[in-house]
Amino acid sequence: MSVHQPDESAARRVSGQYAGKAAATRQRERKTKLLAAGIELIGTQGFTATSIDAVCGRAGLTKRYFYEAFDSREDMLIQAYRAVAADLLRAVTQAAAPHLHDSPRLVRAGIRATYDYVRAEPAKVRLMFIEALSVRGQLGRTYVESMNGFVELLLRLTKPFLAPGASTDAELRVMARGAIGALIHLCQGWIASDFKQPIDELVDGTERIFTGLGRELKIAAWMQDGE
Amino acid sequence: MSVHQPDESAARRVSGQYAGKAAATRQRERKTKLLAAGIELIGTQGFTATSIDAVCGRAGLTKRYFYEAFDSREDMLIQAYRAVAADLLRAVTQAAAPHLHDSPRLVRAGIRATYDYVRAEPAKVRLMFIEALSVRGQLGRTYVESMNGFVELLLRLTKPFLAPGASTDAELRVMARGAIGALIHLCQGWIASDFKQPIDELVDGTERIFTGLGRELKIAAWMQDGE
DNA sequence: CATGACTGACACCGGGCAGTGTCAGAAGAT
DNA sequence: ATCTTCTGACACTGCCCGGTGTCAGTCATG
Numbered sequence A, B: 001m002s003v004h005q006p007d008e009s010a011a012r013r014v015s016g017q018y019a020g021k022a023a024a025t026r027q028r029e030r031k032t033k034l035l036a037a038g039i040e041l042i043g044t045q046g047f048t049a050t051s052i053d054a055v056c057g058r059a060g061l062t063k064r065y066f067y068e069a070f071d072s073r074e075d076m077l078i079q080a081y082r083a084v085a086a087d088l089l090r091a092v093t094q095a096a097a098p099h100l101h102d103s104p105r106l107v108r109a110g111i112r113a114t115y116d117y118v119r120a121e122p123a124k125v126r127l128m129f130i131e132a133l134s135v136r137g138q139l140g141r142t143y144v145e146s147m148n149g150f151v152e153l154l155l156r157l158t159k160p161f162l163a164p165g166a167s168t169d170a171e172l173r174v175m176a177r178g179a180i181g182a183l184i185h186l187c188q189g190w191i192a193s194d195f196k197q198p199i200d201e202l203v204d205g206t207e208r209i210f211t212g213l214g215r216e217l218k219i220a221a222w223m224q225d226g227e
Numbered sequence C: 001c002a003t004g005a006c007t008g009a010c011a012c013c014g015g016g017c018a019g020t021g022t023c024a025g026a027a028g029a030t
Numbered sequence D: 001a002t003c004t005t006c007t008g009a010c011a012c013t014g015c016c017c018g019g020t021g022t023c024a025g026t027c028a029t030g
Helices: A023-045 A052-058 A063-069 A074-101 A101-118 A121-130 A136-160 A168-192 A199-216 B023-045 B052-059 B063-069 B071-098 B105-120 B120-129 B139-161 B168-193 B199-216
Strands: none
Touching: A023 A063, A023 A074, A023 A121, A023 B199, A052 A063, A074 A101, A074 A121, A074 A136, A074 A199, A074 B063, A074 B105, A101 A121, A101 A136, A101 A168, A101 A199, A121 A168, A136 A168, A168 A199, A168 B139, A168 B168, A168 B199, A199 B168, A199 B199, B023 B063, B023 B071, B023 B120, B052 B063, B071 B105, B071 B139, B105 B120, B105 B139, B105 B168, B105 B199, B120 B168, B139 B168, B168 B199
16 A cells, blocks of 8 residues: 555655656556456455456556555455445436435436446446445445445435424334335345346336335325325 | 265165264264354354364364265355255244234234344344355355245235235335345344344334335225325 | 666465365274 | 274365565656
């Protein structure tokens, strides 16, 4: 992580230019490459089967740069996980943005965006939803904390529609975590079955789960009690 | 698996008695011991960190018997998984049995039984819900197939209450898978947070998710539209 | 062109572990 | 008592991989 950085303290270093780029730029680019290679490999072979040499090979770099960018193999996994989680969170947030006023559309857009992302980036998703689970230690905490990010997003987005007092906060959080869990589990199954099931069936089913939750929480838009 | 079995074909073997037990009995007992040791270690240290030597050490046996019982480390994991999944399935089925006539009670009993099981057997559950996910190959299929077992159970138990035609079969399955996913995810989180959250909060929240689904599916017992 | 940072290839060590083989001694059979 | 099987301990090989170090060649700078 800090071994081969340009020796700023030597006061002799002048520009750090190399191949037309500043030292920091090159370093960042290498790290990005390694991260991409790592994500791809972890997401396809699994973390256990992903050796550092393999990551370096795929990135077209050598071990030296791996240890320049990461402290260890696990450190890479954590950083990869963070990057991927942020990416998905961004995608969903963005898809939800146009529908902040309309809870059914909001939910559907979020669900759809998730499945689209899974379809488009199976390796990333596999890393995030499968590989990350089984690593103990630091990542366990990271995983939980990141899941909370999704739960918070869901709560924040749907809070405006909630009838106040219909549920305790604890119950609400449990339900939100459960809803996220349903979605994740369906994504896992979808990946495991190689996307055999049509995406629309998944979106529809997932939507109805959320709709049921909405009814349960007495959200007006879902309470058209006749049908 | 088949290396050190008594040589039945030699027609010279007479009783196979040893320590007062038949050869097959001893073999079965050893396998049970190894399986228990394996489950415990995998469920606490993780599969990757569980070496064959460690399993043997904990079981008080040696490698020879490991390879008598299993083909490989992965084979052990698969068999452990199968045993655990069957165990949980049995526990839930049993808890649900007295309530086949009453869908709300049925659901609540199933949910409660699951959390109780998680609480009582965290190692087994960790193996089943976390470690099993990240192993590719054979186990991937086993995992999916076993999840289907739970989905089938849920469908079978709730089918009597369904209003016919309210959903397509595909949608219904998606929703059931989602519901199972919600439950599993909540269990995972519960384990990850060391059972900090009171079990009743979890049961209540989970129940409301299922209740919402029931409403969505127009199950009469949950349609008391007034409240 | 001379100096020094930067780069990539590769050698090397050490540890851990899967899987196999050996052997002496205990437990049963006759 | 003798022979056979069963048992447990352990040695041993081979492999993979994480992590570190070395070195010759390249590029920028003055």
